[in-house]
Amino acid sequence: MANITYHHAKGNVDSLDAEPGMTVMMAAVIHGVDGIIGECGGQAICATCHVYVRDEYLDGLPAISGAEEEMLETTVSPRNPARSRLGCQLTAGDHFNTIEVDIPDEQD
Amino acid sequence: MNAITTPDNVVVVGNGQAGIQLVDSLRKEGYTGAITLIGEETHHPYQRPPLSKDYLAAGKDPVPLPLRPEKFFTTHDVDARLGVRVTSIDRTARTATLDDGTTLAYSTLVLATGAANRELAVPGADLAGIHGLRTLTDAQALHARLDTVRSVVVIGAGFIGLEFAAAARARGLDVTVLEYADRPMGRALTPVMSGFFADAHGRLGVTLRLGEGIASFDGDNGHVTAAVSTTGHRYPTDLVLVGVGVTPRTELAAAAGLDVDNGIVVDGSLRTSDPNIYALGDCASFPNTHAGTRTRLESVQNATDQARHAAAAILASRPGKEPGSGTGVESGSMPGSEPAGGTGAELGGYADLPWFWSNQGPLRLQIAGLVAPGDQTVLRGNPAEEKFSVFCFRNGTLTAVESVNQPADHMAARRLLAAGLPLTPEQAADPDFDLKAYSKQQPATV
Numbered sequence: 205m206a207n208i209t210y211h212h213a214k215g216n217v218d219s220l221d222a223e224p225g226m227t228v229m230m231a232a233v234i235h236g237v238d239g240i241i242g243e244c245g246g247q248a249i250c251a252t253c254h255v256y257v258r259d260e261y262l263d264g265l266p267a268i269s270g271a272e273e274e275m276l277e278t279t280v281s282p283r284n285p286a287r288s289r290l291g292c293q294l295t296a297g298d299h300f301n302t303i304e305v306d307i308p309d310e311q312d
Numbered sequence: 313m314n315a316i317t318t319p320d321n322v323v324v325v326g327n328g329q330a331g332i333q334l335v336d337s338l339r340k341e342g343y344t345g346a347i348t349l350i351g352e353e354t355h356h357p358y359q360r361p362p363l364s365k366d367y368l369a370a371g372k373d374p375v376p377l378p379l380r381p382e383k384f385f386t387t388h389d390v391d392a393r394l395g396v397r398v399t400s401i402d403r404t405a406r407t408a409t410l411d412d413g414t415t416l417a418y419s420t421l422v423l424a425t426g427a428a429n430r431e432l433a434v435p436g437a438d439l440a441g442i443h444g445l446r447t448l449t450d451a452q453a454l455h456a457r458l459d460t461v462r463s464v465v466v467i468g469a470g471f472i473g474l475e476f477a478a479a480a481r482a483r484g485l486d487v488t489v490l491e492y493a494d495r496p497m498g499r500a501l502t503p504v505m506s507g508f509f510a511d512a513h514g515r516l517g518v519t520l521r522l523g524e525g526i527a528s529f530d531g532d533n534g535h536v537t538a539a540v541s542t543t544g545h546r547y548p549t550d551l552v553l554v555g556v557g558v559t560p561r562t563e564l565a566a567a568a569g570l571d572v573d574n575g576i577v578v579d580g581s582l583r584t585s586d587p588n589i590y591a592l593g594d595c596a597s598f599p600n601t602h603a604g605t606r607t608r609l610e611s612v613q614n615a616t617d618q619a620r621h622a623a624a625a626i627l628a629s630r631p632g633k634e635p636g637s638g639t640g641v642e643s644g645s646m647p648g649s650e651p652a653g654g655t656g657a658e659l660g661g662y663a664d665l666p667w668f669w670s671n672q673g674p675l676r677l678q679i680a681g682l683v684a685p686g687d688q689t690v691l692r693g694n695p696a697e698e699k700f701s702v703f704c705f706r707n708g709t710l711t712a713v714e715s716v717n718q719p720a721d722h723m724a725a726r727r728l729l730a731a732g733l734p735l736t737p738e739q740a741a742d743p744d745f746d747l748k749a750y751s752k753q754q755p756a757t758v
């Protein structure tokens with residue numbers, strides 16, 4: 205089991221266990237974490253799963269693909285050059301065992 | 313009928329992509345009246361696109377992706393009823409009747425009934441082992457069977473048929489696709505792009521038989537054993553997936569006397585021929601400014617953008633305002649991110665740019681705009697590398713862009729088409745022309 209912590213703009217926190225293979229987006233959508241919709245089902249074409257990864261968890265994440273790069277340029281909340289990622293591209297087990305992310309203001 | 317005395321109650325028929333977004337948008341726009349959402353499927357509302365893609369991958373039972381979390385109905389104060397069907401509408405009394413015997417009064421009724429798979433009428437079509445793919449129940453049945461079969465035949469080389477074919481190939485199954493027309497996905501793609509996908513599926517190991525429709529199925533003990541094509545070829549198989557398109561769910565609307573013509577006919581506000589009834593998503597035939605004609609589209613973009621627009625239109629048209637809700641919100645003002653723009657009475661007709669995606673194995677197809685027969689086409693990039701786009705022009709004007717594994721072209725195309733920024737065929741074909749920078753000259757409206 206991996207662990208994902210979502211920090212909301214208002215200060216509240218959701219912390220979830222996620223099976224390997226679950227993405228940051230899927231776990232949020234299934235468990236009802238506010239601010240993450242996942243409208244394209246995880247295909248990196250909607251940006252409704254934008255999150256800011258906390259610095260200490262950036263290591264080990266996969267490189268940003270061409271598709272993710274395009275979507276990160278269209279996010280509702282401003283992009284953070286180091287920390288912005290699409291939650292659907294971050295997979296428990298493959299990329300992290302523990303991760304903490306901030307949900308962008310405008311999505312929350 | 314007395315509009316003023318009717319309490320606010322928006323009744324939504326269908327809890328798919330369009331119905332759920334509509335409910336979400338109504339609340340976001342400040343509507344505080346009652347909402348009743350009715351869906352005949354028993355599952356919590358879920359996303360359909362993954363069903364023909366990730367959901368079919370080998371492995372343990374996949375988890376469907378919900379459209380919204382389960383608590384959504386509580387947090388958004390929605391009276392959600394699952395597993396019940398609306399069986400009739402009385403437009404004079406403004407009521408909807410459900411198959412559990414309940415009758416609901418509405419001030420506004422929204423039809424978001426989606427579409428149903430077209431079924432084959434050939435001999436043997438009712439044998440076991442012949443599947444369709446529209447619902448989670450369909451996908452669960454397929455996922456369970458794919459572990460035990462060795463070969464599959466797909467009827468119809470449309471998006472769902474080919475996504476399924478690619479998913480089945482990824483599991484190592486023998487896959488044959490029968491398509492009556494002379495090219496795959498011919499209704500939606502340019503001949504160039506169809507040709508590319510025909511070849512690409514060949515490289516994936518799919519046997520694509522063009523110009524061959526289905527004539528009949530053979531069976532043994534009530535289970536399908538082979539598909540026989542219109543050219544007399546016989547394809548032994550363990551499982552058949554039928555993907556020959558859908559028909560809009562217009563039965564309720566038709567029975568209620570609303571205009572129906574390949575979909576429930578709506579105007580630019582997504583309103584039917586009855587001003588208290590709206591229709592949107594897969595079931596609605598709307599005046600499409602991008603096609604220059606009335607169309608019905610089947611996509612997530614169409615369902616969600618129409619839902620946002622309909623929510624604004626419903627709020628803008630209400631005779632009485634919400635007591636106690638914020639200023640301006642209830643008159644239908646939309647957030648800045650919404651391209652349809654406009655407030656209250658000025659709310660323009662629905663005109664959002666259509667876009668679509670389909671993932672077939674390693675191929676990510678994205679389409680911005682609508683492809684029409686006879687468009688001039690220009691290539692950008694290299695099909696041999698499976699990374700390229702086809703730019704479509706009509707009378708020198710850019711109309712649509714199809715991209716394979718080129719998300720930057722797709723996003724640039726959406727910006728260009730939405731802003732109406734001119735592009736020449738020469739610019740599109742020139743690899744040194746910076747399409748992305750050019751498309752960003754205008755404020756992004758996608």
Ligand SMILES: Cc1cc2nc3c(=O)[nH]c(=O)nc-3n(C[C@H](O)[C@H](O)[C@H](O)COP(=O)(O)OP(=O)(O)OC[C@H]3O[C@@H](n4cnc5c(N)ncnc54)[C@H](O)[C@@H]3O)c2cc1C
Nearest residue numbers: 326328329330352360361397398425426593594610611612
């Ligand atoms: C397998 C599959 C893959 C897809 N892939 C993609 C893709 O990659 N990209 C893309 O853009 N689009 C894709 N689509 C299309 C997209 O999912 C649809 O366009 C979208 O779901 C349409 O939403 P809707 O709300 O109009 O209809 P639906 O999602 O079909 O919802 C309508 C709901 O209304 C219910 N209903 C109907 N009549 C009644 C009644 N009388 N009473 C109660 N309930 C009723 C139905 O049971 C249904 O649940 C795919 C579709 C399928 C099936």
Ligand code: FES
Nearest residue numbers: 246248250251292
């Ligand atoms: S879910 Fe659409 S981009 Fe991540």
